[in-house]
Amino acid sequence: MAKAILFDAFRCTGCRGCQVACKQWNDLPAEVTHNTGSYQNPPRVSADTWLVMQFREVENDDGGLNWVFRRYACMHCVHPACVSACPVGALYKTDEGPVLYHNDRCIGCRYCMLACPFEVPTFQWDQGLFEGPEIKKCTFCIDRLSAGMEPACVHTCPSGALMYGERDEMIAVAEARIQEHPERYPDKRVYGKDEAGGTSLLYISPVPFEKLGLPQLGPAPIQEKTEHIMTKATPAVLVGVLASLGGIYWVVKRRQEMMGKNGGSGR
Secondary structure, three states: OOEEEEEEOOOOOOOOHHHHHHHHHOOOOOOOOOOOOOOOOOOOOEOOEOOEEEEEEEEOOOOOEEEEEEEEOOOOEOOOHHHHHOOOOOEEEOOOOOEEEOOOOOOOOOHHHHHOOOOOOEEOOOOOHHHOOOEEOOOOOHHHHHOOOOOHHHHHOOOOOEEEEEHHHHHHHHHHHHHHOHHHOOOOOOEOOOHHHOEOEEEEOOOOHHHHOOOOOOOOOHHHHHHHHHHHOOHHHHHHHHHHHHHHHHHHHHHHHHHHHOOOOOO
16 A cells, blocks of 8 residues: 655644654765755755755744744655656656665656656766766655654654655545644645645645645646657657667766776776
């Protein structure tokens, strides 16, 4: 059965424990960042930061400001646009929910970055072409799931803002909270239940979803649009692009093989 994470922004205190847990479990290095006028740090997800807690100031009805927080990471879409946009099958969807990545197949085209409506997949820009740069993003802690554990971010959340379980169950929990306290959740719905065909990261929020920074999407999967582009684009252009990318892929892999045979010297 498909799994999901429910994020209740009403319960979130912005402690960033989930952000730290993600870094720690996945052995991700620290980043050099700069103050941008917000407590949020770093400013967005990257190859070294797969989960960022976004800090937002939202004006309330009496003119004051309230803090609200958004869990910004891969949504693990039910019908992922990144998967349908990848020409070599480097990204794939699992039955359990996570969208994962074969780094040995990736040719660095970055179509997945363009296809994702949530702007999540990131490229290792600091890696040279011959170093085999990869696409990086949240893996839903698939290694923990395989061992019967919940994702590290959920496990460390002290306020109960994050829950993990069967997707249908998480939707039911979210809808029950909305029904019990409708004044807390002005949109009266679960974000990710239907958006873009559904996601495995679900939200309920004390402010309208657009103020939380979530894109306004219809129920149709983005996948349908990317598949249309990939199948209807001019064949000659596609052949040329794929041939070029295939050549780059061969050069990169050949370079890696030679470096391995020569002890990493590349000579």
